[in-house]
Amino acid sequence: MVMAEEVAGSLSHGRRWYPDVVQQVAPPGMFDLGPGYLEPPLLPVDLLRRAYADALSEFGSAALSYGPDAGALPLRTLLADRLGPPCTPDHLMVTAGTSHALHLIAAILFRRGDLALVEQVGYDLGHAILADSGLRLRAVPMDSAGMVPEELDRELGAAGGSRALVYLNPTFHNPTGMLVPSARRRELLKVAGRHGAVIVEDDAYAELAMSRSGRTDPLAALSGYRGVIRLGSFSKSLAPGLRLGWLAADPETVARIQAHGVFTSGGSPNHLASLAVTVLLVSGAYDQHVNWLRSCLRARRDALVDTLRANLGEEFTFDRPGGGFFLWLNAAGGHDEQALVTRARDAGVRVLPGSRFGRTATPAIRLAFSFNSPRRLAAAAHRLAAAWNPTDRMQLWT
Numbered sequence: 001m002v003m004a005e006e007v008a009g010s011l012s013h014g015r016r017w018y019p020d021v022v023q024q025v026a027p028p029g030m031f032d033l034g035p036g037y038l039e040p041p042l043l044p045v046d047l048l049r050r051a052y053a054d055a056l057s058e059f060g061s062a063a064l065s066y067g068p069d070a071g072a073l074p075l076r077t078l079l080a081d082r083l084g085p086p087c088t089p090d091h092l093m094v095t096a097g098t099s100h101a102l103h104l105i106a107a108i109l110f111r112r113g114d115l116a117l118v119e120q121v122g123y124d125l126g127h128a129i130l131a132d133s134g135l136r137l138r139a140v141p142m143d144s145a146g147m148v149p150e151e152l153d154r155e156l157g158a159a160g161g162s163r164a165l166v167y168l169n170p171t172f173h174n175p176t177g178m179l180v181p182s183a184r185r186r187e188l189l190k191v192a193g194r195h196g197a198v199i200v201e202d203d204a205y206a207e208l209a210m211s212r213s214g215r216t217d218p219l220a221a222l223s224g225y226r227g228v229i230r231l232g233s234f235s236k237s238l239a240p241g242l243r244l245g246w247l248a249a250d251p252e253t254v255a256r257i258q259a260h261g262v263f264t265s266g267g268s269p270n271h272l273a274s275l276a277v278t279v280l281l282v283s284g285a286y287d288q289h290v291n292w293l294r295s296c297l298r299a300r301r302d303a304l305v306d307t308l309r310a311n312l313g314e315e316f317t318f319d320r321p322g323g324g325f326f327l328w329l330n331a332a333g334g335h336d337e338q339a340l341v342t343r344a345r346d347a348g349v350r351v352l353p354g355s356r357f358g359r360t361a362t363p364a365i366r367l368a369f370s371f372n373s374p375r376r377l378a379a380a381a382h383r384l385a386a387a388w389n390p391t392d393r394m395q396l397w398t
C-alpha cells in the first residue's frame with residue numbers, strides 16, 4: 001500500500017533548494033500554490049541516482065559520447081512501443097523537454113511572421129516561446145470542451161492558406177486542468193487538416209491521469225501522426241532537472257528537425273539522462289514511480305478540492321481535474337481578480353491570476369496542487385476561504 005505522504009527518496013527533501021541552485025524559491029512563510037512543478041519530496045533523487053549509475057554500468061563510455069542526432073535508439077524504441085502503432089522509432093526524436101521541442105518546431109519548420117494560433121487561455125510560457133521565435137500569435141476562443149473548431153476554422157480561413165501552427169494542450173490543460181474530449185479532438189483535427197495547418201499537441205501532463213476514465217486518445221494517434229506533432233516530457237512525471245522530453249511526428253518531419261546543425265553538431269540533447277530513463281523504463285521502475293506519483297497528486301488534489309468545496313462561497317465554481325497539476329477557479333459575483341490575488345497574498349497564500357494565461361470570461365485563479373502536501377493544501381484552502389468569502393470577511397472585521 002503506497003502512502004501518499006511518502007517522499008520519493010531519502011535525499012529529496014530540498015536540502016539545497018536555494019535561489020542560486022533552482023529556478024524559483026517560494027516566498028518565505030507563504031503557502032505557494034503558484035508553481036507548476038513537483039515539490040521537493042516528490043522528486044525521485046534515489047531512483048535517479050541508481051538509474052544514472054545503472055546507465056553508466058550498462059552503456060559504459062557510449063553513455064558519455066554524443067548521442068545519435070535523433071536520440072538513443074533504445075529510448076526511442078521503448079517510447080514507440082508505449083505510444084503504439086503506427087508510431088515507430090523513426091517517428092520519435094529526443095528533446096531537452098517540451099520547451100526545447102516547441103522552440104525547434106518554431107525555428108526549423110516555420111519562418112518569422114508565420115501564424116501561431118493558440119488557446120485563448122493557455123500555457124503562457126509556451127506562448128512566449130512561440131512569440132520569441134518570431135511567430136505571430138493569435139488567440140482562438142474556447143468553450144468548456146477546449147478550442148472552438150468553428151473559431152479555428154474562421155482564423156485559418158482568414159489566414160488565406162498561409163503557413164500556420166495550432167498550439168494545443170488538450171490533456172490536463174495548463175491552466176484549467178481540462179481534458180479535451182475525443183469528439184472535440186476529432187473536430188479540431190478535421191479543421192486543421194482542411195487548411196493544411198500543423199497541430200502541435202503539448203502533452204506534458206498526459207502521464208498524470210488520476211483514473212482510468214481520465215484517458216483520451218492523443219490527437220497524434222487519432223491522425224496517424226499526419227499533420228500533428230506531439231510533445232512529451234519527463235519533467236512532470238520524473239523531474240524537470242533531467243531536461244528530457246520527446247517529439248513524435250511523421251518520419252519526414254523528424255528527419256527535417258534532426259538534420260538541423262544543432263543536432264549534427266551536438267548530437268542528442270541530454271544523452272546520459274535519456275539512457276538513465278531508458279533503464280527505468282526497461283526495469284518497470286518508471287511505471288511504479290508514476291503510479292506512486294499519481295496517488296500523491298490525487299491526495300493533493302482532493303485535499304484542495306474538498307476543503308475549498310466545504311468552505312468557499314457558491315460564487316466560486318470549479319471542476320475536480322482528472323489529472324495534471326492544476327485547479328482552475330472561476331469567480332462570479334463581482335469579484336475582482338487582482339483583489340482576490342492580493343487578499344490571498346495578505347492571508348499568506350500565493351496564487352496566480354487567470355488573466356496571466358489569456359483573456360478569461362470571468363475573474364479566475366489558478367491553483368497548483370503539485371507543490372504542497374495535502375495537509376498544507378488544506379490549510380491554504382482554509383486561508384483562501386477566509387480571505388475571499390464575504391461573510392467570513394465580515395466576521396473578521398467585526
Ligand SMILES: Cc1ncc(COP(=O)(O)O)c(C=O)c1O
Binds near residue numbers: 126204
Ligand atoms: C503545458 C506545458 N508545456 C510544457 C511545459 C514545460 O515542459 P518542459 O519542462 O518539458 O520544457 C509546461 C511546464 O509548466 C507546461 O505546463
